[in-house]
Amino acid sequence: MKILLNKSLPKWIVLLIDQLIMSWSFALSFFIIKQFAFDEIMRGHFLVYIGLFGIISLITFYSMRVHTGLIRYSSIYDIYRIFSAVSITSLVYAALIGLWVAPIHHIDSVNIYLVLLISFFVSSTLLTLVRMGAKALFVFIKRSSPSVRERVLIYGANGYSILLKQALEASGEGRFIICGFLDDNPNKVDKDIHQKRVYYIDDIERLQRKLQVDKVIIFSEDLKTDNRKLFVERCIEMGIKVLTVPPTEQWMSGQLSLNQIKDLKIEDLLQRPPIVIENDRICSDLRKKRVLVTGGAGSIGSEIVRQVLSYDPALVVVCDQAESPLHELQLEMEELYPDAQIAIFIGDITNSDRMYTLFKEYEPDVVYHAAAYKHVPMMENNPCEAILTNVLGTKNLADLSLTFDVEKFVMISTDKAVNPTNIMGTSKRIAEIYIQSLNNLHHGKVNGHTHPYTKVVQTRFITTRFGNVLGSNGSVIPRFRQQIEKGGPVTVTHPDITRYFMTIPEAVQLVLEAGTMGNGGEIFIFDMGEPVKIVDLANKMIKLAGLIPNVDIPVTFTGLRPGEKLYEELLNEEEQTIPTHHKKIKISKVRHYSYDDVVSDIDELMKLNKTKDELQVVRKMKQIVPEYISKNSRFEELDFQVN
Structure with a gap:
C-alpha cells in the first residue's frame, strides 16, 4: 500500500x-x-x-x-x-x-x-x-492505509485554511484525515467548503466525541490573539493536541512540508501580539555607527547582535569570553549578513586592560552591555564572582565609555534588582546605581573632584529592566521540557511562585527602542504582561506533551532555592513611573545617588571582595542597597546586623 x-x-x-x-x-x-x-x-x-x-x-x-x-x-x-x-x-x-x-x-x-x-x-x-x-x-x-491515525480539524474557514487542507491531503504519507473546519462566523458554520463541513468553535467538546478528533491544526500567527489562545487552552484541557503551521508565505517553494507542522509549544501560548517599534528612529540611531555588544554570545546579547545588524551599522563588535558560542554566532552572522562588518572579541569584562584594548582598537559609538552573571542560586553561593562581573565589569565598561566618548551606554538589567532578595539582583542594582550616578557628572566634576577617566561627560547612560525571557539559557522552560522527556518528575520550587515572561526578540526590540528615548540617567521598565504561575506552566507543558499531570508525569515541589523569592517586581515601592510615547515602555522615577558616595562605596566593596570574606562583602552590599533583604539564604543573619 x-x-x-x-x-x-x-x-x-x-x-x-x-x-x-x-x-x-x-x-x-x-x-x-x-x-x-x-x-x-x-x-x-x-x-x-x-x-x-x-x-x-x-x-x-x-x-x-x-x-x-x-x-x-x-x-x-x-x-x-x-x-x-x-x-x-x-x-x-x-x-x-x-x-x-x-x-x-x-x-x-x-x-x-x-x-x-x-x-x-x-x-x-x-x-x-x-x-x-x-x-x-x-x-x-x-x-484506508493503516498508517492513518490522526483525525484533525483545521482552525478557520478561509482561503489559507483551504490551502492548508489541500496541502495536507496532497501529502503522500497518509498522516492526517481532515474532519472539517472550525470557525465562529455564523455565515460559514454548517456550510460545506471543499467537501468539508464548517463547525462552530464552541462545539469542540461535542466534536471530539462525535468525530473522534485527535488534533487541531492552527496557523502560528493566529496564536497571537487572546481569543485564539483561550480556544487552544480549552483544547489542551480536553486532551486535544494542537499543531501549528507557519504562514503560507513561509511554505517552502509554495508547498507545505510535513516537517513544518509542529507540536504547539508553551512559548507559543506565552507570546503576545507583535510589538510596534519606530524602526526609522532606531535606524537613524544606529546606522553607520560602531556598536559594541558585551555578552554577545548569550541569549539576549546574540539577539541584540542580530537586530542591530538589520539597521546597517558600520561595525558590530561582539565581546564575550565563551569561545564556542561566539564561534557559532560568527558562522550564523556570516551566513545571514555576508556583507556586514563584524568583529569577534574574546575577553573578560573584569579585565580592565583587555577592555581598554577593545575600546582603543574599535572606538565604539554605542555600547549594549548584556554581559552578566544571572543565575540566582549560583551567585548566592559565589557572591565574590557576582560582584566582580556584575559590578566591577560594568564599572570598567562605563568608565571606558566615558574615556572614549561613547555616545550611548545601554545596560541590560533585571527585575531581580528591585527589592532584591539575592546576591545576583543586588549586584545588578549596584551596577544600576553606578551608571546612573555618572549622569550626575557635569564637565567631568562632582563637588570639585574630576572623574579620573574623562574631561567632559557626553555619554548617555541608560538602563533597561525586564523579567525572564522565553528560551534563554537556564530558563525554566527548557528544564521542564527535559524533565518531561525523561518521564518526570517535573520539579517546581513552590506552588505559589510566579514569574514574568517575555520573548527574546520582543525584549531586544524594546531595548533598542528605549535606547533611542534616553537622555541619560533613566531606568526604562518594560510591560511584561501578566505574571505566570510556574506550576500552571508546568502542568500546561505536560498536557501539551499529551500527558496528564500527576498521573503520567508527577509534579513535585522542592522548596525555594537560595535567594529566590515568590514574586518578582519591576518597581520598588518608593518608585513611580513616567509614561513614554511607547505604551510598553515606562521610565522609573528612582532615587539618585551622589557619584562621590557611590564610588566610595564601590571602592570599599572591591577591597572587601579581594579578601574573599563573603560575609563582609554581603554586609557591605546590604549597606549600599538597604532594601536588600535575603530570602532563604545563609546571609539572612546579616539583615539583623545592618543598621
Missing part, C-alpha cells in the same frame, strides 16, 4: 492514456455520425481522418505538457490545460480538413465539424474524469 502511495505513473504512460482517450473519442463520434455503418466506414477514409487527428493531438498535448502533472494532485489549472489542448487540437484539425485534406485530396466530407464537436465533449469529459477518479482513488487508498 505504501508503495502505491509513493509511486507515480511515468509521463509517457500518461501521454499514451491521453492519446488513447482522444482517439477513442474521435472514433466514437465518427461512428455516431455514420450511424455505426461499419462497412461504409471502412470503405471510406476513416483511417486518414483518425490518423491525422492522432498526430495533431499528440503534438498538441506534448507541446502543452499536459502529461507532466501528477494525476493525484490534479487541480483546476490541470482541467483548464486539458480543455485548452482539446480545443486547440479540434481547431487545428478542422482547419487542416477544410483547407487541405478535403479540397486537395478530394475526400468527401462526413460532416467532420459535427464529429469534432461531439468528440470535444466526450474527450474533455473522459480526460477530466480519469484525473479526478485517480485523485479520488489515491485519497481513498491513503485514508
Whole structure:
C-alpha cells in the first residue's frame, strides 16, 4: 500500500492514456455520425481522418505538457490545460480538413465539424474524469492505509485554511484525515467548503466525541490573539493536541512540508501580539555607527547582535569570553549578513586592560552591555564572582565609555534588582546605581573632584529592566521540557511562585527602542504582561506533551532555592513611573545617588571582595542597597546586623 502511495505513473504512460482517450473519442463520434455503418466506414477514409487527428493531438498535448502533472494532485489549472489542448487540437484539425485534406485530396466530407464537436465533449469529459477518479482513488487508498491515525480539524474557514487542507491531503504519507473546519462566523458554520463541513468553535467538546478528533491544526500567527489562545487552552484541557503551521508565505517553494507542522509549544501560548517599534528612529540611531555588544554570545546579547545588524551599522563588535558560542554566532552572522562588518572579541569584562584594548582598537559609538552573571542560586553561593562581573565589569565598561566618548551606554538589567532578595539582583542594582550616578557628572566634576577617566561627560547612560525571557539559557522552560522527556518528575520550587515572561526578540526590540528615548540617567521598565504561575506552566507543558499531570508525569515541589523569592517586581515601592510615547515602555522615577558616595562605596566593596570574606562583602552590599533583604539564604543573619 505504501508503495502505491509513493509511486507515480511515468509521463509517457500518461501521454499514451491521453492519446488513447482522444482517439477513442474521435472514433466514437465518427461512428455516431455514420450511424455505426461499419462497412461504409471502412470503405471510406476513416483511417486518414483518425490518423491525422492522432498526430495533431499528440503534438498538441506534448507541446502543452499536459502529461507532466501528477494525476493525484490534479487541480483546476490541470482541467483548464486539458480543455485548452482539446480545443486547440479540434481547431487545428478542422482547419487542416477544410483547407487541405478535403479540397486537395478530394475526400468527401462526413460532416467532420459535427464529429469534432461531439468528440470535444466526450474527450474533455473522459480526460477530466480519469484525473479526478485517480485523485479520488489515491485519497481513498491513503485514508484506508493503516498508517492513518490522526483525525484533525483545521482552525478557520478561509482561503489559507483551504490551502492548508489541500496541502495536507496532497501529502503522500497518509498522516492526517481532515474532519472539517472550525470557525465562529455564523455565515460559514454548517456550510460545506471543499467537501468539508464548517463547525462552530464552541462545539469542540461535542466534536471530539462525535468525530473522534485527535488534533487541531492552527496557523502560528493566529496564536497571537487572546481569543485564539483561550480556544487552544480549552483544547489542551480536553486532551486535544494542537499543531501549528507557519504562514503560507513561509511554505517552502509554495508547498507545505510535513516537517513544518509542529507540536504547539508553551512559548507559543506565552507570546503576545507583535510589538510596534519606530524602526526609522532606531535606524537613524544606529546606522553607520560602531556598536559594541558585551555578552554577545548569550541569549539576549546574540539577539541584540542580530537586530542591530538589520539597521546597517558600520561595525558590530561582539565581546564575550565563551569561545564556542561566539564561534557559532560568527558562522550564523556570516551566513545571514555576508556583507556586514563584524568583529569577534574574546575577553573578560573584569579585565580592565583587555577592555581598554577593545575600546582603543574599535572606538565604539554605542555600547549594549548584556554581559552578566544571572543565575540566582549560583551567585548566592559565589557572591565574590557576582560582584566582580556584575559590578566591577560594568564599572570598567562605563568608565571606558566615558574615556572614549561613547555616545550611548545601554545596560541590560533585571527585575531581580528591585527589592532584591539575592546576591545576583543586588549586584545588578549596584551596577544600576553606578551608571546612573555618572549622569550626575557635569564637565567631568562632582563637588570639585574630576572623574579620573574623562574631561567632559557626553555619554548617555541608560538602563533597561525586564523579567525572564522565553528560551534563554537556564530558563525554566527548557528544564521542564527535559524533565518531561525523561518521564518526570517535573520539579517546581513552590506552588505559589510566579514569574514574568517575555520573548527574546520582543525584549531586544524594546531595548533598542528605549535606547533611542534616553537622555541619560533613566531606568526604562518594560510591560511584561501578566505574571505566570510556574506550576500552571508546568502542568500546561505536560498536557501539551499529551500527558496528564500527576498521573503520567508527577509534579513535585522542592522548596525555594537560595535567594529566590515568590514574586518578582519591576518597581520598588518608593518608585513611580513616567509614561513614554511607547505604551510598553515606562521610565522609573528612582532615587539618585551622589557619584562621590557611590564610588566610595564601590571602592570599599572591591577591597572587601579581594579578601574573599563573603560575609563582609554581603554586609557591605546590604549597606549600599538597604532594601536588600535575603530570602532563604545563609546571609539572612546579616539583615539583623545592618543598621
